[in-house]
Amino acid sequence: MQTRMIRDLEVPVVGMGSAGSFDVPMSEIDVRKQILDNCISQGSNFVDTSPMYRRSEQVIGVAMEGERDKFQLATKVWCTGRDTAVKQMARSFELLKTDYIEVMQIHNLVDWRTHLPLLEEMKADGKIGIIGLTHYSPDALPEMAEIMRTGRVDSIQISYNVMERQVEEVILPLAKEMDIGVIVMRPVGAGQLFSNLIAKPNLEPLREFGIRTWGQALMAWLLADPRVTVLIPATSRPQRIIENAAAGDMIIPPEMRNYILTEAQRCLKPVFYGIG
Numbered sequence: 001m002q003t004r005m006i007r008d009l010e011v012p013v014v015g016m017g018s019a020g021s022f023d024v025p026m027s028e029i030d031v032r033k034q035i036l037d038n039c040i041s042q043g044s045n046f047v048d049t050s051p052m053y054r055r056s057e058q059v060i061g062v063a064m065e066g067e068r069d070k071f072q073l074a075t076k077v078w079c080t081g082r083d084t085a086v087k088q089m090a091r092s093f094e095l096l097k098t099d100y101i102e103v104m105q106i107h108n109l110v111d112w113r114t115h116l117p118l119l120e121e122m123k124a125d126g127k128i129g130i131i132g133l134t135h136y137s138p139d140a141l142p143e144m145a146e147i148m149r150t151g152r153v154d155s156i157q158i159s160y161n162v163m164e165r166q167v168e169e170v171i172l173p174l175a176k177e178m179d180i181g182v183i184v185m186r187p188v189g190a191g192q193l194f195s196n197l198i199a200k201p202n203l204e205p206l207r208e209f210g211i212r213t214w215g216q217a218l219m220a221w222l223l224a225d226p227r228v229t230v231l232i233p234a235t236s237r238p239q240r241i242i243e244n245a246a247a248g249d250m251i252i253p254p255e256m257r258n259y260i261l262t263e264a265q266r267c268l269k270p271v272f273y274g275i276g
């Protein structure tokens with residue numbers, strides 16, 4: 001597994017998201033433990049969650065029990081008002097059973113003017129490591145850029161994949177200029193980059209680089225951009241952690257990045273891929 005840096009935090013290039021996939025009843029905890037075990041064995045141990053994802057923080061906290069030190073946790077504050085944020089983050093620490101969170105992000109930029117000074121205090125107190133921002137929508141990118149330019153954030157989490165490329169214009173160059181880590185949500189377009197296939201991508205020219213599946217091709221395409229720091233594909237299937245993590249070892253030359261894009265354009269339905 002290749003690693004990259006978000007400031008002084010060394011992260012694997014393929015981690016895992018948990019919206020939906022970890023919002024499950026405790027009766028399904030064994031599969032989540034298996035997923036996390038595979039994350040450890042594959043070195044894919046950067047895990048993203050949020051209080052927005054209902055049971056996800058709690059399920060991660062239980063499934064991770066006894067293995068906290070083997071993970072890097074990224075969660076979010078998603079509310080308005082300082083007091084509510086203090087309580088919500090205290091609850092996240094409790095559910096995740098930890099006294100330190102590697103990455104704390106302002107979810108969808110909600111009430112960022114209130115939360116940013118609070119996160120700076122928590123960072124100074126050694127409670128969190130990295131201060132981040134997230135947003136899924138292209139409409140929010142100008143505001144995200146404005147906050148990035150303050151120099152007060154260490155990471156951003158944005159939608160980026162072969163069919164959602166709006167971040168290439170301003171956000172990725174700015175992240176590079178300001179040494180801000182880039183966490184990529186929706187690397188496989190929330191599954192739409194499979195469900196919207198109208199032809200079968202030809203993976204033959206990619207095999208010499210170790211690429212065996214379309215998912216790996218999509219992730220290798222993202223990782224060929226050095227401004228991308230870590231991908232967080234979500235899955236409910238333990239075996240897929242192994243498939244996705246393998247993309248973290250695949251290095252492709254620029255012509256193969258172009259080839260994957262051409263295959264995506266040939267094989268995918270031209271529909272709107274954002275969440276809206």
Ligand SMILES: NC(=O)c1ccc[n+]([C@@H]2O[C@H](COP(=O)([O-])OP(=O)(O)OC[C@H]3O[C@@H](n4cnc5c(N)ncnc54)[C@H](OP(=O)(O)O)[C@@H]3O)[C@@H](O)[C@H]2O)c1
Binds near residue numbers: 018049
């Ligand atoms: N505003 C925000 O901050 C925000 C918004 C959106 C997402 N996020 C974060 O980003 C994470 C990832 O985004 P996402 O979950 O929306 O989308 P995603 O990771 O692009 O897609 C997840 C979906 O793709 C499928 N999948 C994963 N790997 C696959 C593979 N190799 N082959 C075929 N299908 C595959 C999964 O199905 P199976 O379960 O069947 O494997 C799942 O349905 C989230 O979980 C969350 O942590 C943050």
